[in-house]
Amino acid sequence: MQLKKATEERIKSITLKEGVGYAMGDAGNLFVLTYVSSFLKVFYTDVLKIAPKKIANLFLFTRLWDAVNDPMWGNIVSKRRPGAGGKYRPYIRALAVPLALSELICFFDVGRFTQNQALLLVFAYVTYILFGMLYTGVNVPHGSLASVITDDPGGRTLLSTARSVGAGIGGAAPLLIAPMLIYNKVEAANGETYNVADGKGMFIFGAAMAVCSALAYFFCYSATRERVPSDADPKFNMRETYSAMFKSRPFIALALTGILISGQLQFNSLNQYLYKNYFCNTNLSIIGTIAQYLPMAVMIPLVPALVKRFGKKEIITVGTFFSALASIITYLAKPAKDDPAFFMVMLFITGFGYSFVSITNWAVVTDVIDYQEYKTGIKCESSIYAVYTLSRKLGQTAADYGGLMLLSKAGYDAGIMANAGFVPGVSEEILKICTLIPAVTYTLIFLLFTFLYPLTKERLVPIYDYIKKKNSD
Numbered sequence: 123m124q125l126k127k128a129t130e131e132r133i134k135s136i137t138l139k140e141g142v143g144y145a146m147g148d149a150g151n152l153f154v155l156t157y158v159s160s161f162l163k164v165f166y167t168d169v170l171k172i173a174p175k176k177i178a179n180l181f182l183f184t185r186l187w188d189a190v191n192d193p194m195w196g197n198i199v200s201k202r203r204p205g206a207g208g209k210y211r212p213y214i215r216a217l218a219v220p221l222a223l224s225e226l227i228c229f230f231d232v233g234r235f236t237q238n239q240a241l242l243l244v245f246a247y248v249t250y251i252l253f254g255m256l257y258t259g260v261n262v263p264h265g266s267l268a269s270v271i272t273d274d275p276g277g278r279t280l281l282s283t284a285r286s287v288g289a290g291i292g293g294a295a296p297l298l299i300a301p302m303l304i305y306n307k308v309e310a311a312n313g314e315t316y317n318v319a320d321g322k323g324m325f326i327f328g329a330a331m332a333v334c335s336a337l338a339y340f341f342c343y344s345a346t347r348e349r350v351p352s353d354a355d356p357k358f359n360m361r362e363t364y365s366a367m368f369k370s371r372p373f374i375a376l377a378l379t380g381i382l383i384s385g386q387l388q389f390n391s392l393n394q395y396l397y398k399n400y401f402c403n404t405n406l407s408i409i410g411t412i413a414q415y416l417p418m419a420v421m422i423p424l425v426p427a428l429v430k431r432f433g434k435k436e437i438i439t440v441g442t443f444f445s446a447l448a449s450i451i452t453y454l455a456k457p458a459k460d461d462p463a464f465f466m467v468m469l470f471i472t473g474f475g476y477s478f479v480s481i482t483n484w485a486v487v488t489d490v491i492d493y494q495e496y497k498t499g500i501k502c503e504s505s506i507y508a509v510y511t512l513s514r515k516l517g518q519t520a521a522d523y524g525g526l527m528l529l530s531k532a533g534y535d536a537g538i539m540a541n542a543g544f545v546p547g548v549s550e551e552i553l554k555i556c557t558l559i560p561a562v563t564y565t566l567i568f569l570l571f572t573f574l575y576p577l578t579k580e581r582l583v584p585i586y587d588y589i590k591k592k593n594s595d
Contacts, residue, residue, distance in 0.1 A: 136280065136281075141280065142284070142341075144267070144268070144284050145287045147288065147342030149289070149291045149338045150260075150288075150335045150336070150337075150342060153295060153296065154225035154257070155257060156296045157296040157327070160300075160394065161296070161394065165319065165321070167534075168540035169319055170246070172242055172246065174527070174536065175527065175530050176239075176243060178526035178530070180243065181522035181523050182523045184250055184251050184254055185515055185518070185519035188515045195259055195262045196507065199504040200504045200505050208348035209348060210264070211263070211267065214260055214339050214342055217260045218336045222332035222336040223332065224252045228253055229325045232245045254515075258508075258511060262508050262511055265484065265511070267348070269491055270349065270503070272349065273350045278488045282483065286418065286481040289480070290415055293415070294415045298408050300407075304319060305317040305319060305323075305398075314543060318540065319540065350593055366494065367502075367505070370494060372577050373490055373509075374574070375574040376486065376510060379567055382563050384515070386567075388517065388525075389525055389559055389563070392555065395556075399534075399539055400552050401462045413467075413469040414469055414473035416473070421474070422477075422481060425481045425482060428478075434579075435575055438482060438486075438571050441474075441475040442476070442479060442564060444474060444475030445476050448468045448471035448475065449563075449565075450565070452472075459553075476564075486577075487507065489577055490506060491507070493577060493585055494506060496585045524559075525555070532551035533547065533548040533551065
C-alpha cells in the first residue's frame with residue numbers, strides 16, 4: 123500500500139510545467155545541434171571553401187577525442203554530490219551560455235580575413251571540438267535527469283514523449299527556417315536558378331539559435347525538479363561499471379542502434395547537397411523537414427497508449443520496418459530531378475516509421491539504465507547515458523566522415539559546386555548516396571530491434587517492480 127502511494131505521489135508531482143521544462147531542455151539541445159549538424163558542412167565547403175576530404179578528417183579526429191571526452195563527462199557527473207539544485211540540473215544552468223556561444227563561433231566567417239587553408243582548418247578544429255565538449259557537458263546531465271524526475275514507467279514514457287516534442291521544436295526550427303535565410307538565389311546564363319550559401323546569413327541565424335538554446339536551457343532548469351534519490355556520496359568504480367555495461371545485451375543493442383539512429387539523422391544533412399545540386403531547390407529542405415516531422419507530431423499523442431498496450435520494443439520494430447521499406451523503394455525508384463514529389467512522399471513514410479523510435483527512444487534508455495541496476499545493484503544513469511551519447515557521436519562520425527568521403531568520390535568540388543546547380547554525373551551520384559545509405563541503415567535498425575534488443579513488455583515488469591521497491595525503501 124505504501125509502495126503504491128509513493129508511486130502515485132511521484133506521478134502526481136510531474137506537473138505540466140515540468141513536462142514542458144524537460145521538453146525545452148531537448149529543444150535547447152537541438153536548436154544548436156541540428157543547425158550545426160545540418161549546415162556546418164555546407165558552411166565549411168561553400169563559405170570557407172575547405173575540401174570535403176579535409177572536413178571528413180576533421181570530423182573523424184574530433185570523434186576520437188569524444189571517446190575520451192564523453193566517458194570523462196559521465197565520470198564527472200556520476201561522482202557529483204547532489205546539491206541544493208540537485209545532481210544534474212546545475213550543469214544545465216552553468217553551461218547554457220558557453221554552449222550557445224561555442225555554436226555561434228563555429229559559423230564565424232574567418233575566411234574574410236585569411237584564405238590560408240591551414241589557418242582555416244585550425245579554426246574549424248578548435249571551434250568544433252569546443253562545441254562538442256560543451257554539448258556533451260549539457261546533454262549527459264539532461265538525459266540523466268529523466269531517471270531522477272520519476273521512477274514510474276508511465277511517467278518516464280511521458281517524459282520521453284515530452285522530450286520528443288522538444289526535439290521536434292528544436293530540430294525543426296533550423297531545418298524549416300534556415301534555408302530561407304542562409305542561401306542567396308542566383309540565375310545562371312541559361313536562365314536556370316540555383317542557390318548559394320551566404321556566410322553572413324549563416325552567422326546571423328546561428329546567433330538566433332544560440333539565444334533560443336540558452337533561454338530553453340534556463341527554463342528547463344527552473345521548471346524541473348529531481349525527486350528520485352541519487353547517491354549522496356557516490357561510490358563509483360569506472361572499470362566495474364563500464365565492464366558490466368559491455369556485458370549487457372540490452373546495452374549493446376542500445377549502443378548499436380544509437381550508432382545507426384544518430385548516424386542516419388546526421389546523414390540526412392547530406393540532403394542539403396541533394397536539394398542544392400540535384401533538385402536545384404534548397405526550399406525543398408523545408409518540405410522535406412515537414413515530411414519527416416509531421417508524422418511525429420501526429421503520433422505523439424498516440425504513442426503512450428500504444429506503448430502501454432504493446433510495449434516499446436514491439437512498436438519500434440513495426441515502425442522501423444516501414445522506414446526500411448520506404449527507403450529501399452526510394453533507392454530502387456531513382457527519383458527524377460524535375461519531380462521531387464515522389465521523394466517527399468517516401469520521406470513522409472520513412473518519418474512515420476521513425477516516429478515510433480524517436481518518441482520512445484529516451485524511455486528505452488531509461489529501461490536499459492533500470493536493467494543495469496536490476497542486474498548489478500549499481501545506479502549508473504549518467505555513465506550509461508555518457509556511453510550512449512558517445513555511441514550516437516560515433517554514428518554521427520561515420521555519417522559525416524563516410525558521407526563527405528562519398529561526396530568527394532562523387533566529384534563534389536567546393537570551388538565549382540558551391541556556385542553551381544545540377545552538374546551531370548556528380549548530381550546523379552549525390553542522389554545515389556542519399557538514397558542507398560538510408561535503405562541500408564533503417565534495415566539494420568529493424569534487424570537489431572527485432573533480434574538483439576531483448577527487453578519486451580513482459581520482461582520489463584520485474585525490472586520495474588525491483589526499481590520501485592528499491593526507491594521506496
